[in-house]
Amino acid sequence: MTAPSSPAPLATDKPRFDLLAFARKHRTILFLLLLVAVFGVANERFLTARNALNILSEVSIYGIIAVGMTFVILIGGIDVAVGSLLAFASIAAAYVVTAVVGDGPATWLIALLVSTLIGLAGGYVQGKAVTWLHVPAFVVTLGGMTVWRGATLLLNDGGPISGFNDAYRWWGSGEILFLPVPVVIFALVAAAGHLALRYTRYGRQVYAVGGNAEAARLSGVNVDFITTSVYAIIGALAGLSGFLLSARLGSAEAVAGTGYELRVIASVVIGGASLTGGSGGVGGTVLGALLIGVLSNGLVMLHVTSYVQQVVIGLIIVAAVAFDHYARTHKA
Amino acid sequence: MTLLDVSQVSKSFPGVRALDQVDLVVGVGEVHALLGENGAGKSTLIKILSAAHAADAGTVTFAGQVLDPRDAPLRRQQLGIATIYQEFNLFPELSVAENMYLGREPRRLGLVDWSRLRADAQALLNDLGLPLNPDAPVRGLTVAEQQMVEIAKAMTLNARLIIMDEPTAALSGREVDRLHAIIAGLKARSVSVIYVSHRLGEVKAMCDRYTVMRDGRFVASGDVADVEVADMVRLMVGRHVEFERRTRRRPPGAVVLKVEGVTPAAPRLSAPGYLRQVSFAARGGEIVGLAGLVGAGRTDLARLIFGADPIAAGRVLVDDKPLSLRSPRDAIQAGIMLVPEDRKQQGCFLDHSIRRNLSLPSLKALSALGQWVDERAERDLVETYRQKLRIKMADAETAIGKLSGGNQQKVLLGRAMALTPKVLIVDEPTRGIDIGAKAEVHQVLSDLADLGVAVVVISSELAEVMAVSDRIVVFREGVIVADLDAQTATEEGLMAHMATGTDRVAAPDMERLTA
Known part of the structure; x- marks a missing residue:
């Protein structure tokens, strides 16, 4: 039908460089580099090792939870209770070590275990509510968000718990080689999450449930188990993160983790995961978490108030998803 | 008098010729049986009449007017062609009356005139002899009652032709009788009905004329009174594309x-x-x-x-x-x-990739300790079934959604066979x-x-x-x-x-x- 002189490219042309596809594939890292360059030019203190470590420490606390959120979003789920569960687990752990155990060389170990296990149990309960009671995950975790926060306030009448020894505080402010401990933990968690999703049968099943739950069930995947397990995983990671945060601040606070659900979900979404499930990965999430960290830090250095930061981060989340949709529907 | 005249209508989908020069003539006040096996093209023809599909060739004349194949479905409803599919088009949370007049509610001062809506609905239901409460939510109705709502809805649009796709497939014996009484009532009001059914006894009992389709083609048409059920079966079945018959190589085992x-x-x-x-x-x-x-x-x-x-x-x-x-x-x-x-x-x-699609249920056997997936073994498995089933694919990492239906089916067969x-x-x-x-x-x-x-x-x-x-x-x-x-x-x-x-x-x- 087309005239031979038509300038339209033939389908059989050798693949040309597709800028849109390239930009889409690497959009998070491109945007991250752009931000680093802009902030680096704008403020000479931004591009320093000290500031880089500062950003990484900040990112690590919610980045650990974002690794878990990757699993949850991969199955097509959501968890908005993570901030509250973090607070509850950390304050419960602090309560146990200060009021029950007292001071000792291994208080950090008890706190670490208690905090992580409470998070695990809390997440497991939420996962069971999703699979047994067939309540949508958003509703379950919205309820959980209030329940855990309320329980946190009940536990110590809303006050903080402090008085940790040096071994405990090392987990928040110590260093391994030259890296802050939370950064090392984040790296380990991210690596483990990546390996699990990329190389294990469990990871394949997580992708399968999010890709098509009915097809997964008919392929012999235990969909309920996978669903419950991802909520348990993110719960455990929220507990771990809560322990690290209390160690870093020197106290477990009832308001800790407020608003984390947004940062954590934003990290995963900006990292390219689909909210309908089945696509995404830990690599993207880590970049997404870094991007938010760089943005917050850079804006602070430019003396932009935290109110404006919230506006900017919100707009970027929407823009990232809009761009993703645009690139998906406009590919050659 | 002719109400609907479908002449030489054809329709192709990628790789399939769904309709090939089909004819269908329906008179005013006639109940016309549209017969054919699954895949004979009845559904496609219905969809062309309701404008869910546009015909590639041929003409459809309705009440003396040649229809534009590019009409929107709503336009066809306004012209008087209503279609009742097996899956009803009702809103379960709304009442019978609201469903009947959805989008066309009588208004007063820009707001819905609820009392008139209710009165109009009740009047029409009485008129049609349908025992329904206009205020009842559709959610609680039986399938037969929901079907009545669909018929009443069609009549609010002054339908002159109602197409019913397998209307009795989900009805009990008594409900079928009641539907047939309703159809007789429609007929008395000079409304025509195209009745798609596999239940030939019913066709024989209540239809005036029939048209048989097979493999997307028109086969025969005539008065129902002139044929027996056996004749209709014969016309529907006819000759098909021949498949090679399986020859069994061994006697069946236990x-x-x-x-x-x-x-x-x-x-x-x-x-x-x-x-x-x-x-x-x-x-x-x-x-x-x-x-x-x-x-x-x-x-x-x-x-x-x-x-x-x-x-x-x-x-x-x-x-x-x-x-x-x-x-x-x-x-x-x-x-x-x-x-x-x-x-x-x-x-x-x-x-997801062909590889992931094919191996999913077999992963346990392909994994160290049941968890660590051996991707080389996995690739070998995919390659085995690619050869065995002659799956046409660029490589195992291609998304399965990009394959043709036949190759997708082969991947799923491979998935099943891999479990032996x-x-x-x-x-x-x-x-x-x-x-x-x-x-x-x-x-x-x-x-x-x-x-x-x-x-x-x-x-x-x-x-x-x-x-x-x-x-x-x-x-x-x-x-x-x-x-x-x-x-x-x-x-x-x-x-x-x-x-x-x-x-x-x-x-x-x-x-x-x-x-």
Whole structure:
């Protein structure tokens, strides 16, 4: 039908460089580099090792939870209770070590275990509510968000718990080689999450449930188990993160983790995961978490108030998803 | 007087010629039966009339006016053509009256005039003799009552032609009688009805004229009074694309799959044809074809055997061992595998790679400690089935959604075969795939049976059931009505079992049909 002189490219042309596809594939890292360059030019203190470590420490606390959120979003789920569960687990752990155990060389170990296990149990309960009671995950975790926060306030009448020894505080402010401990933990968690999703049968099943739950069930995947397990995983990671945060601040606070659900979900979404499930990965999430960290830090250095930061981060989340949709529907 | 004149209408979809120069003439106040097997093109024709599809060629004249093929469906409704599909188009949370006038509510000062809406609805329902409460929410109505709402809705638009797609498939005997009374009422008001049904007894009892379609073509048309049920069966079946018949290479072995009195826990109450205490068996090395109309219960049975739906009574045995089926995992462990009917919704992970799609249920065997996936072994597995099934693909990392339907089906067959099941159930193995791929799939199933697998094939294409099966089990309205040797079965005989439950069909009178 087309005239031979038509300038339209033939389908059989050798693949040309597709800028849109390239930009889409690497959009998070491109945007991250752009931000680093802009902030680096704008403020000479931004591009320093000290500031880089500062950003990484900040990112690590919610980045650990974002690794878990990757699993949850991969199955097509959501968890908005993570901030509250973090607070509850950390304050419960602090309560146990200060009021029950007292001071000792291994208080950090008890706190670490208690905090992580409470998070695990809390997440497991939420996962069971999703699979047994067939309540949508958003509703379950919205309820959980209030329940855990309320329980946190009940536990110590809303006050903080402090008085940790040096071994405990090392987990928040110590260093391994030259890296802050939370950064090392984040790296380990991210690596483990990546390996699990990329190389294990469990990871394949997580992708399968999010890709098509009915097809997964008919392929012999235990969909309920996978669903419950991802909520348990993110719960455990929220507990771990809560322990690290209390160690870093020197106290477990009832308001800790407020608003984390947004940062954590934003990290995963900006990292390219689909909210309908089945696509995404830990690599993207880590970049997404870094991007938010760089943005917050850079804006602070430019003396932009935290109110404006919230506006900017919100707009970027929407823009990232809009761009993703645009690139998906406009590919050659 | 002619109301609708469909002339030489054709419609193609990629790779398929759905309609080929079809004619259909319906008079004013006439109840016209549109007959044909599954896949004969009836649905496509209905969709062209309701403007859900646009015809490629030919003309449709309605009430003396040539219709524009690019009309929106709403325009056709305004012209007076209403279509009632098997899946109703109602809003369950709204009342009967609201559904009837949805989007066309009488208004007063810009707001809905509720009292008039209610009064108008009540008046029309009385007029049509429909025993419905206009305030009742549709959610609580029976299927038959919902159908009445659809008819009433059509009449609010002053429909002159109502197309009913299998209106009695989900109705009980008494409800069928009531529907027929309603249709007689419509007829008295000079409303025409196109009645699509496989229940030929009903057609004989209440339709004026008939048109038979086969393989997308017009076959015959005439007065119902002039033909017997057997004649209609004969016209519907006719000659088909021939498939090569399976030749069995070994005698059937021991019974592998035994189903005893299986009844589902949650019968689909809307359908009277739900399964009731079904029993059958399949031997190793044998292909059992399950024939029946859509909705006869074959897919429901497959899902029960596979543990996908809960069983209330009865049991499933593999190698004489009764199974405890709580989920498909239990069935897979016992050596049963299902290739489901709906490739896209139930089979494929469309965005995921061919490799991931094919290996998913076999991963345990491919993984160190049952978890660490050995990707080299996985690639080998995919390569094995690529060769064995001749799957055409660029490479194993391509998303399965990018393959043709036939190649997708081969990947799903590969997925099932990789588990080396003792029992393989394939539901509609070749739906929507091209003819060459169909023959290849048939060969694959035949080879599997020759390896000793008990293969169960569900197909709505009679020619396919006859070509691939060694034995044919016929379902009608939730029960098995016949168990036949495929070598001696005929399409006429099968169709008669499927549609009327008896094979006592008199020899057709060909002279009268061709006259």
